[in-house]
Amino acid sequence: xxxxxxxxTDHTEFHTPPRRGHTAPPVPSAxxxxxxxxxxxxxxxxxxxxxxxVAPSAAASGPPRFDRYVALGDSYTSGPLIPLPKPxxxxxxxxxxxxxxxxxxxxxRIGSFRDVSCGGATTDHMTEPQRTPLGTNPPQLDxxxxxxxLVTLGIGGNDENVFxxxxxxxxxxxxxxxxxxxxxxxxxxxxxxxxxxxxxxTGQRAGAVLDEIAVRSPQATVLVVGYPRIxxxxxxxxxxxxxxxxxxxxxAWADDIESSLNDALRTAAEHHGASFVDxxxxxxxxxxxxxxQAWIQGKDTNPLVAMSYHPxxxxxxxxxxxxxxxxDAAPAPTR
Numbered sequence: 001x002x003x004x005x006x007x008x009t010d011h012t013e014f015h016t017p018p019r020r021g022h023t024a025p026p027v028p029s030a031x032x033x034x035x036x037x038x039x040x041x042x043x044x045x046x047x048x049x050x051x052x053x054v055a056p057s058a059a060a061s062g063p064p065r066f067d068r069y070v071a072l073g074d075s076y077t078s079g080p081l082i083p084l085p086k087p088x089x090x091x092x093x094x095x096x097x098x099x100x101x102x103x104x105x106x107x108x109r110i111g112s113f114r115d116v117s118c119g120g121a122t123t124d125h126m127t128e129p130q131r132t133p134l135g136t137n138p139p140q141l142d143x144x145x146x147x148x149x150l151v152t153l154g155i156g157g158n159d160e161n162v163f164x165x166x167x168x169x170x171x172x173x174x175x176x177x178x179x180x181x182x183x184x185x186x187x188x189x190x191x192x193x194x195x196x197x198x199x200x201x202t203g204q205r206a207g208a209v210l211d212e213i214a215v216r217s218p219q220a221t222v223l224v225v226g227y228p229r230i231x232x233x234x235x236x237x238x239x240x241x242x243x244x245x246x247x248x249x250x251x252a253w254a255d256d257i258e259s260s261l262n263d264a265l266r267t268a269a270e271h272h273g274a275s276f277v278d279x280x281x282x283x284x285x286x287x288x289x290x291x292x293q294a295w296i297q298g299k300d301t302n303p304l305v306a307m308s309y310h311p312x313x314x315x316x317x318x319x320x321x322x323x324x325x326x327x328d329a330a331p332a333p334t335r
Contacts, residue, residue: 065327066150066221068112071101072126072140073154075119076227079316080307086115090135093118098313100225101152103320108327110150116143122158123205127212141212148217152323153274154225156206156261160198166254167309171245171299178241181249195257203264210272221330222274223323226262228283228315230296231255240289243298275326282322286315 071077079096086095086102095115096102105113118130118137130137144151157163170183187195206224213222232238234252246254262280269276286295288309295315297306306312311319 064109064111066108066110068145068148069101069105069108069110069114069150069152070143070148070217071105071113071115071117071152072143073101073117073152073225074121074156074158075117075307075310076157077101077117077152077154077225078115078119080119080310081301081303082306082311082313082316083304088115090118090132090137092132092134093130093137094307096316098316100316100319100323103317104152104323107320107324108150114143116140117154120158121155123155123202123209124159126155126209141209141216144213144216144220146217146219148220150327151213151217151220151222152225153206153209153213153222154227155209156199156202156265157227159202159205162195162198162202162257162261163309165195166257167299170247170250170254174241174245174247174250177247177249179248181253182247183250184253196260199257199261199264202261203268206265207268207272210268210274214273221327222269223326224265224269224274224276225319225323226265226277226279227258228279228295228311228319229255229287230258230309232287232289233284238289240298243300244288245299275330277319277322277326279319279322282318283315286318 075094077099078094079099080094082096082098084097085091086097086099088095095117099115099117101113101115101117104110105115116137118125118132118140120132121130121137121140125137125139126141127139129139165187166183169186173182173186176182184193187193210222210224213220231244231246231251231254232240234255239248239251244251259280262278266276266278268274283295286293288294288296288298295311295318297308297310297312299308301308306315
């Protein structure tokens with residue numbers, strides 16, 4: 001029989017959490033409706049602002065550095081429910097016109113751009129077709145050509161259902177031990193963290209995908225995109241059970257699993273000729289608990305903002321910005 005234990009991982013990053021524990025006076029229902037409308041309107045403005053933010057770079061001087069860009073990835077790339085949907089088949093992939101590949105392509109003034117990312121994709125779907133409720137997405141690597149000169153790859157969270165296991169299990173276990181880590185205990189078998197082991201295997205598969213990209217597009221600059229923070233940074237003491245209904249210890253554990261996944265992707269990139277774009281520093285303070293500063297939607301899907309536990313438009317713009325900075329800091333590709 002497993003016992004719950006609180007094991008808070010202490011990271012070096014720290015910021016003062018917002019004041020908590022204060023009870024606000026009752027809010028009239030009309031005021032609540034007004035706030036909800038204001039929040040929805042604000043989200044729409046945010047999407048519009050993110051889309052318009054790429055416009056200044058369209059006037060940048062000099063020839064574009066890249067001509068042919070292919071975006072590969074899962075739902076953290078495709079952007080389900082971020083307004084507006086991208087009318088590309090299959091619709092079941094839920095690609096958004098405000099996802100980071102689209103923003104990056106506009107910023108770089110890409111001549112030929114293909115976004116073949118798809119919600120629910122795993123590393124297997126890089127070389128195998130993926131069936132969705134609204135059509136089948138061909139193997140994503142089939143979009144690559146010998147002349148492709150830029151590739152972004154955001155994949156790994158769905159392998160062995162790691163992300164799905166966390167968000168599908170942890171909220172239901174919080175009531176057992178709100179200050180402990182019942183979800184971590186659930187996935188620990190004879191002292192072994194089964195999700196941590198799955199993440200290690202994912203890194204190996206990502207390396208194989210990068211090798212295949214190099215074969216199909218040998219001249220391409222390849223960026224492996226890390227996952228942004230979903231939970232608050234450990235050590236800050238920040239919790240938000242109404243948004244992320246995880247036990248306190250499981251917030252730190254979930255962060256550790258995501259950090260381990262990013263480390264595995266970083267290692268794969270370093271050993272297979274790609275560059276890793278670490279989204280953890282940039283997304284500090286933008287986790288799902290960050291309120292108006294959040295880059296990640298919480299447990300409740302908002303059809304005008306984003307799917308639950310997924311990036312919103314601000315998060316996508318944050319990723320596009322980091323990708324652009326990485327490319328700007330690198331030497332110009334040789335034609």
